[in-house]
Amino acid sequence: MHGAVLLDENNNVLRPAILWNDGRSQQECVELESECPQTGQITSNQLMPGFQAPKIKWIEKHEPDTFKRIHRVLLPKDYLRWKITGVFATDMSDASGTSFLDVSKRDWSDVMLAACKLNRSHMPKLLEGNETSGMVLESVANDWNMLSGGVPVVAGAGDNAAGAIGLGIYKPGQAMLSLGTSGVYFVVDKSVKPDHVANEIIMYCHCLPHMWHQMFVMLSAAECLDWVAQLTGATSVESLLAEVESGTRASTPVWFLPFLSGERKAGDSRHNYGSLIGLTNEHKRVDIARAVLEGVAFAFARGIDTLHASCTSKPESIALIGGGARSAMWRQMLANVTGQTLEYYEGGDVGPALGAARLAHVAMNPTKSLDQVIPPTTSLNLIQRHIPDPQLHQQYLHLQKHFDQLYNILLPLSSLNQSIK
Numbered sequence: 038m039h040g041a042v043l044l045d046e047n048n049n050v051l052r053p054a055i056l057w058n059d060g061r062s063q064q065e066c067v068e069l070e071s072e073c074p075q076t077g078q079i080t081s082n083q084l085m086p087g088f089q090a091p092k093i094k095w096i097e098k099h100e101p102d103t104f105k106r107i108h109r110v111l112l113p114k115d116y117l118r119w120k121i122t123g124v125f126a127t128d129m130s131d132a133s134g135t136s137f138l139d140v141s142k143r144d145w146s147d148v149m150l151a152a153c154k155l156n157r158s159h160m161p162k163l164l165e166g167n168e169t170s171g172m173v174l175e176s177v178a179n180d181w182n183m184l185s186g187g188v189p190v191v192a193g194a195g196d197n198a199a200g201a202i203g204l205g206i207y208k209p210g211q212a213m214l215s216l217g218t219s220g221v222y223f224v225v226d227k228s229v230k231p232d233h234v235a236n237e238i239i240m241y242c243h244c245l246p247h248m249w250h251q252m253f254v255m256l257s258a259a260e261c262l263d264w265v266a267q268l269t270g271a272t273s274v275e276s277l278l279a280e281v282e283s284g285t286r287a288s289t290p291v292w293f294l295p296f297l298s299g300e301r302k303a304g305d306s307r308h309n310y311g312s313l314i315g316l317t318n319e320h321k322r323v324d325i326a327r328a329v330l331e332g333v334a335f336a337f338a339r340g341i342d343t344l345h346a347s348c349t350s351k352p353e354s355i356a357l358i359g360g361g362a363r364s365a366m367w368r369q370m371l372a373n374v375t376g377q378t379l380e381y382y383e384g385g386d387v388g389p390a391l392g393a394a395r396l397a398h399v400a401m402n403p404t405k406s407l408d409q410v411i412p413p414t415t416s417l418n419l420i421q422r423h424i425p426d427p428q429l430h431q432q433y434l435h436l437q438k439h440f441d442q443l444y445n446i447l448l449p450l451s452s453l454n455q456s457i458k
Contacts (some may be wrong), residue, residue: 038195039109041092042116044109051103054113055092058256060299062091067135069094073152080133080149081229081240083141084281090136092151110159114193122171125161130198133241140249141229143242153297164192165400166202166244172399191400193393194244197221197252202395203388204356205414207245208409212352213388216361219298220258220333222340225250226349238344244396245407251347253340256298257311258333258359264297265329269322277326282366284323290436291315292323292443293332312447330367334374334433335440341375354378354422356414358388365421372423374433382417407443 041056042052055061069091070076076084084091089110097104111119112135115127131140132145137153137160139146145160164170173181173188194202197215201223203328208215208225215221229240239252247284257264263276271277292314299310313325343349357379362368365381372379399410 038112038131039087039089040113041089041096042113043096043103043107044111044116045106046108048109048119050116051106052100054097054116055095056113057087058298059092060086060219060375062086062095065091065094065098069152073286075148076136079139080136082136084136088134090149090153091244093155098156104154104454107155107159108118109161110155110442111161115161117180118190118372119168121173121177123174124171124190126164126170126192127161127243128164128166128168128192128194128244130166130195130244131193134239138163138338140240140242164247165322166192166194166198167246167396170194179337189397189400191397192244194397195241196389197223198241198250200243200358200388201225201250201392202244202392202411203390204358204382204392204417205412206356207243207248207411210348210350210352211356211414212354213356213358214337214362215261215359215360215388216357216367216371218260220255220337220359222253222337222344222355222435223250224252224344224348224352228349230347230349237340238347244392245399251344252376253337253344253404255333255340257295258337259359261293261295261297261311261329261333262326262361265326266402269325271322271326277322278364278366280323281327281330286327287319287324289315289317289319290439291320291328292440293325293328293445294440294444295329295332295336312443314443314447330370331374331433331436332440334367334371335437337371338375338437339441341377352377354380357381369423369426372425373429374437376425376430376434378425379413379423381420381423382414383420394456410453 041055043052061084066086070084106458112127112131119125129143133140137145137149145157150156169189170192171190173190200215201213204213206225209227212224229249237253242249243250266274266277283402297311355377357368362381368379368381395411
């Protein structure tokens with residue numbers, strides 16, 4: 038999601054794509070919001086460097102010759118769609134992350150396009166995620182040794198929206214937590230509330246009509262565990278998790294702020310750094326690993342509480358997906374820290390691929406109801422339900438206050454750290 042692929046009038050790529058995690062356009066976010074104060078109302082989000090619009094603004098300022106030659110602005114997957122079908126199109130969920138979409142109207146915003154000196158002719162056609170965008174070209178079918186061309190290519194979805202469909206999450210109040218390289222808390226909603234969306238909360242169109250979703254996003258989640266395993270010389274992530282599960286807590290706590298890749302929020306968040314705090318000569322690898330697991334959980338708890346404050350209907354349980362969710366110990370820790378009931382289903386780690394397939398299934402069965410084509414979450418094989426331990430949750434609530442204090446204290450030091458560089 039969010040990347041910018043730029044084509045000239047002959048549909049040649051103008052420059053290497055600027056990807057989702059590129060933070061170079063922070064200043065352009067500030068300038069766009071100053072020039073267009075209604076940005077939040079239109080896009081239902083705060084501008085962030087990862088989004089597409091500030092990237093285009095950066096190109097105009099720093100690569101003016103390239104900017105003058107822009108004929109098409111595409112998201113990465115939609116460049117592939119064009120190569121496969123010859124059609125310029127995108128879906129509502131992925132388009133929501135461009136800052137060019139009026140999220141409540143599910144249409145391109147002429148105001149936001151004009152603010153970046155673009156217009157609708159630069160943008161792909163907008164489709165719902167279950168609509169057919171085109172057919173596989175005969176030339177592509179021949180290259181791929183397909184039996185024939187004319188195979189439908191469905192609009193699709195952004196990664197988290199697809200993951201939700203893979204778990205049958207498309208009704209208001211349903212929720213999932215994705216514990217992958219990055220971390221996402223995702224809740225379906227039936228309306229758009231831009232006035233109530235906080236800096237840390239994102240609101241997008243869902244990939245099915247008449248539905249939206251809110252998200253809290255962490256740029257580093259399970260990635261933090263890979264990082265600490267390498268840092269401490271653990272033989273594997275699995276062995277490190279086993280150490281934490283069998284070990285006892287140190288007498289003095291270690292704290293971890295999980296912002297190894299910056300933070301997904303307004304402001305100069307690319308310079309928010311990860312931190313290990315409170316280390317003494319008592320602490321060992323297992324203590325640092327436990328701090329990392331808890332730090333990710335504390336950050337999720339902050340996001341869940343913030344998002345629930347603006348939800349029309351709060352979820353009763355949360356489905357878990359992602360590679361990090363394979364650890365039963367971490368799943369229970371997340372439940373204890375957040376105070377939420379978490380459910381881990383078979384196949385949860387392949388949710389996005391399954392969701393993409395289900396969108397295609399919906400497109401090919403237009404006369405069937407969604408419930409017939411997309412099985413509900415309750416139809417999946419539940420591996421384990423994690424109910425918060427009341428006593429441990431109370432202990433973690435006490436620790437959460439200290440985590441939040443450290444977050445607020447250390448955040449201003451990010452700019453100092455950057456000035457030293």
